[in-house]
Amino acid sequence: MTIEETDSSWITRGGTPAAPHSGRLHPLGLREVRLRPGFWQQRQNTNRTASLNHIEQWLERAGWLGNFDAAAAGTLPGARRGREFSDTEVYKLLEAMAWEYGRTGDPGLDERYRAIVRRVAAAQEPDGYLNTNFGRPGQAPRYSDLEWGHELYSFGHLIQAGVARARTAGHDELVHVAVRAADHVCEVFADRGLCGHPEIEPALVELYRVTGERRYLDQARKFVDRRGHHELADIEFGRAYFQDDVPVRDAEILRGHAVRAAYLAAGAVDVAVETGDTALLDAVTRQWHATVARRTYLTGGTGSRHQDEAFGEDHVLPPDRAYSETCAAVGSMMLSWRLLLAHGDAVYADLIERTLFNVIATSPADDGRGFFYTNTLHQRVPGTVPDPGQLVPRAASSLRAPWFAVSCCPTNLARTFAGLAAYLATRDDDGLQIHQYAAATLATTLPGDRRVACEMDTEYPVDGRITIRVTESPADPWTLSLRVPAWAVGATLDGTPVTPGWNRLHRRFSPGDVVVLDLPVRARITTPDPRIDAVRGCVAVERGPLVLCAESVDLPVDVNALQIVPQLTERDGSVFATGRRVSDPPGSWPYNTSAFSGESAGEAPAGDPGEADGSGRPDGTFELPLHPYHRWARRGPSTMRVWLPLAPSAVHREPARAPENPAAQRPDPTPEGTAS
């Protein structure tokens, strides 16, 4: 292709992540939606002013950027640093910088960007291949380890970075590098081959969208269709790990490695909408719904298994061993966004909102220089403060860490925050749809050259009032569509009750017209599906789009021994429940056999109502502050839990305990008899 083939309209609009040629809704560009001061702009600013530098410094320091220099200098493999996929962190930083440049046009940023691109470009080989970990003497041959080598995954992120640049600057050295890489991939993988980590699929479709080069779309379709036929070798975790167990069209639910699953599904949607393949689109849509119903945390997070960073079976959603990788949340948003554009249904924006406020907002430290890799819903043991100068070998930590041996999450967040405004709103032929509520300005052009623009003011999610003031409008009617979140029962639109889902105002608007949506942001109690074993007998507290949690720094008792009396109060914008401490069971064997036999057990006392814990009340209860989950672990090491066990007296009665039963007391720490 030639870069001239790039759709120049994207450049003037500031670019957008994911730009399908068809679908119910069309994305806006990063210069069409701009965040204003508020919850998300603060995070986007921190990303721009702190995280991008922080990442760039770590990429230098860890030597992952230097790997490209070493490739050009011919000093690999001896000089190589980092894991087999470390190149991709550089590409994701470049993608983040591209979106950031697209919305700001900051020349200083562009200069830093070009400097990195020069180093990357210098490492590309004459035939388009580019990877610092393979193919040189002393390294494994190219494509000798498709299961674990991440080579196509790496090309995928390179191409995504090139696409971001093409959409925000139109032409660049990196775009040429990406195109040459894509051409190389199409040549080598024309007839067979598959990567253990999906990512090349959405990347190639996006490059097709930018360049119009059909060959990239065809190659992406081949990759999607090839998967699920045991093309890859079996591995310890099984082929489901990289979704090579069942073809995409036949699968019923997302499974295996959560990030891989999401990236593949996103790529499959991209292929489906560009080729008009409704069967494929339907398959992924079905999988999304099944995954939301059975394999998604309350936070929107996915992936419960530490061992293989994977989905568990249906309803296996342990809060304390939640993996809920930050990157899986990014992947989930990529998928939901594509389905939202394709179908237009509010449910996808509901999940995006949940994921944004409860995973994406949770991961980064306030200063933008630390990150959660995993996002547990129950921290049992306080962690230690990571050394800011140290790379953290372990993904799980109770405190945000500056960098990881596998550091995919910081760069994934960076590209997401840089392009975040794109998720707020869309247009169709008839008007604007607002998906996410944040202080922002929106301005776009509807077909027929009809300019529409508005300002959105809100303190959301602290407050539920959203005020939209029209600032530009054509003379004829158009439709302003507002999503009422699924949780927002009791919402009003200009004072009139509205129900969750889309609420559409089709009318003539004039500049200065104001629309007011009131979402009932009040603390509420949420109960789990009874098949989620891990949280049976617990409730969670939510407030608006925010999941709340209890954190040890606010508590007189161990969070692991906490029970809740679920009567909520709100005071000065804070939420309180009533807590109590689990009474100690008798004995030191944690399982108790008693005379319990069904109904009669209900008559037994529910145990000691609680011990005095300093701050307690006469009845042993205490005030239990609940804070937004995304704020946890920002006051030093702590323990935390989202799901709160109900105190027995609150809802049900526990089976009788019989402390006088000697069987219940043994084994006992006091030796109770010896043989001599």
Add this chain to the structure above:
Amino acid sequence: MTIEETDSSWITRGGTPAAPHSGRLHPLGLREVRLRPGFWQQRQNTNRTASLNHIEQWLERAGWLGNFDAAAAGTLPGARRGREFSDTEVYKLLEAMAWEYGRTGDPGLDERYRAIVRRVAAAQEPDGYLNTNFGRPGQAPRYSDLEWGHELYSFGHLIQAGVARARTAGHDELVHVAVRAADHVCEVFADRGLCGHPEIEPALVELYRVTGERRYLDQARKFVDRRGHHELADIEFGRAYFQDDVPVRDAEILRGHAVRAAYLAAGAVDVAVETGDTALLDAVTRQWHATVARRTYLTGGTGSRHQDEAFGEDHVLPPDRAYSETCAAVGSMMLSWRLLLAHGDAVYADLIERTLFNVIATSPADDGRGFFYTNTLHQRVPGTVPDPGQLVPRAASSLRAPWFAVSCCPTNLARTFAGLAAYLATRDDDGLQIHQYAAATLATTLPGDRRVACEMDTEYPVDGRITIRVTESPADPWTLSLRVPAWAVGATLDGTPVTPGWNRLHRRFSPGDVVVLDLPVRARITTPDPRIDAVRGCVAVERGPLVLCAESVDLPVDVNALQIVPQLTERDGSVFATGRRVSDPPGSWPYNTSAFSGESAGEAPAGDPGEADGSGRPDGTFELPLHPYHRWARRGPSTMRVWLPLAPSAVHREPARAPENPAAQRPDPTPEGTAS
């Protein structure tokens, strides 16, 4: 040392695993306690007639035995097969064969044994070093990877095998090999160094016990004292993985890799009792009690984490991701047995019984040619039948597999079954203590050359009656001590009520005297500590020492959607509860916000009482058969659960659900509105 220093009394008594010089109780030899037809003899026979051959064949076939030949032939590393610790499976087979020979004196077995020993011995190097994976050109240098190399672990199992041979045959090529290996270890590790996998510690103490060579005990003490001081490098799982986080004397609880933790603790007890180090013994005793109280499954299994085969935090005992490795159960028994000998308390035998019947008996297939590596308490998805000719790459399976890439469990079971009789009884100066009930004969000599012998008859655990007939007795009084298990409230001894713990009969016995212990083997309901989040609102059913479970092959509903009405009946020796199916919650988002607010929720209906499922009763309930957990997955692929959620009507009432609430129904699989 010279082999002549070996305590020849052990040889005549058939040998025993673990033979401390001091302690409250003294073990009996494998020719002093003999199993007779019954539950355990059947398993010991299967081990002898099937598993030992099966293991030997797989060791040949997988090439792990051949590694020793290749070492002798100088064709390593090219010819090497298996993981870095594969040598140890050969050693554990040799240990199993040694105990088996000790109790049977089978010359055919001895011949096979000697043939393997010749191959092992040929691979030992002149300085005593022996490991097929290190030290040759093209291999990593000796001791270059103490964290993961398993070299000292490997020596530990070699020495244990040598000890077993010394105790059962007195002298042998392998005993010499083991002694030379131990001398090498003492020389190289005199001043520093530690193995990532404990095992050398108990092995060296046991070799000291056999040889009297104090140097081995001193070296074991050094290894125990060295650990916990960050001698090993930090790793992804943290130093707790190999217990190098906290010194053994300072630790409060077992942690990290469950097998490593148990082997180390067993070695620490060995060091403590041989050196009179009561502080060290107290430390491990305290850790045992804490671990039993907070980190042990109902089955006696330990280790909840798949990722690092490790203990989780306190009360983290998920049934569905239970790892509960078979080898961890073996290690737990080794530790409990040593503490039982040291202290004499019945609690240790209680845990051994629980572990024997619910993990050790669960792992092997009926034909002795398949094994569970992990022992989950909740199987959510039926597995596939393993190919009997295939090595299984994955540890977790819903069916017993013939061999594993890491195949530690089959050989660990083999050595345990071969020496199983040793765990039944002990003696002290005044008499016999019976710890485990099984059909058996017991005969030993008390100090003063007083012969005591008896026959134990029982159908235990199906039936709770144990009849002990004295067959030999001195004229003066002695004490017969019988353990009443902690669960056995209501037991009688010769018709008189007795309580759990030790019950001692001090009297003059005459041959022909009979003592009858009746243990109340009836189904009972067990509730968990309320801090075990993963099984809140559930009960388990136990019967005698057996944990029971529900298995899908007996059920009209999905085991994951099962609830129990906990009224138990027993019929023809089988146990039945009443089951019902979880009613489907509304909508496809698994979390439900309603008007629920504490007490008032108790008034709401508990939902659909259940759907007709073919075999159901008019009220939607059905008969729910419960079988011993150790019998599960013996009727083909199935799902299974030990912990059974209580039906809401059984004990408590669930929070109100509001299916009419539209918020509870979204996201919905039916697109509910589009923007075009």
